[in-house]
Amino acid sequence: MLAIGFTKVYFTLWDVSEPYKHHYGQGNLDWEWRTNYQYLQNLSKDEQIAKDKAEHKFGVTNLEPDHDLYGRNSSFYISGEKGTDRLPPPPWEFPEKIHRDGTGKDIRTMATRPVNYENVPGADYVQFAEVEDRLASEQNDREIKALWTMYLKKSIWNNQVAEHSYAVLCPQWVKPCVYARRQLINIGVIVRYDGQWISANYLEKYKEIEAKKLALSVAVKGHHFDDKQRVTLNVKEIDCHSFEGHFGTTYLITMLDDKSRKFMYMGSAPPQIEKDKYTTVVATVKLDEYKSEKQTKLQRIKVVL
DSSP states (O other), rough: EEEEEOSSSEEEEEOOOOOOEEEEEEGGEEEEEEEEEEEEEEEESHHHHHHHHHHHOOOOOOOOOGGGGBBBOSEEEEEEEEEEEEOOOOOOOOGGGGGGGTOOOOOOOOOOEEEETTTTTTOOEEEEEEEOOOOTTTHHHHHHHHHHHHOOOGGGGTSSSSGGHHHOOOOOOOOOOHHHHHHHTTTTTTETTTTTEEEGGGHHHHHHHHHHHHHHHBBBBSOOOOOEEEEEEEEEEEEEEEEEEEEEEEEEEEEEEEOOOOEEESSSSSSOSSSSSEEEEEEEEEEEEEEEEEEEEEEEEOOOO
């Protein structure tokens, strides 16, 4: 159907299609309804001349300019309702054979994953640590534990052993750990973020860690102020670690001020500094160096209320 548009200078002639179903994607199984708008030519700068030309030369019946075509001078399309002809995935059933590990144990009873404790004195080379179980109260808890085991404990799967062979168990699997990952995604246990798969429960912690890395990467390092100078600063905590020594617990705190300058505190009485907002403090400067990096430490910190 022919229609009249307006480009703010010229009245224009367009060919507008009827809505049609456009298929796309793998196998052309996804679809959306589209309406094509094909630009044909300019008509005139004068509205009445453009209408007369459209009616008598091109046979346009609707002479009112289409508001959807205002300001346009190139062809385009508008998308409408979307859908798919793909079949829904079949209900998931955890294959019975996949439950067994190399010793015949049922891995559905194992809420653990292997952790390397090689460097821990007195620990065996392979021990087990608890796996996070965010759906402990749900009916498929045992299957989720098995999926975690399959996804994280890849070493138990030996494709040379017939009963372990994923080619025998399910030929369309790429690997058992890939199968497990797909199921964990489906039930929301792991999510995609920043180009990698992350536990849904760990996501907020991961974002916090990445925010710390970004803040420290742009921080101004080096010596600030003079040694032993008493200064007033607005600082916030970026990172905090502690370790046990001969004299008790020692805290190592990394701070940034409101000018993105990096400061350190090391001592047994950590100041009460906020993480999400700046805290005004008065402190004494100590200039130091650690691993060839100049550091500005703050001592005798007093929070200003």
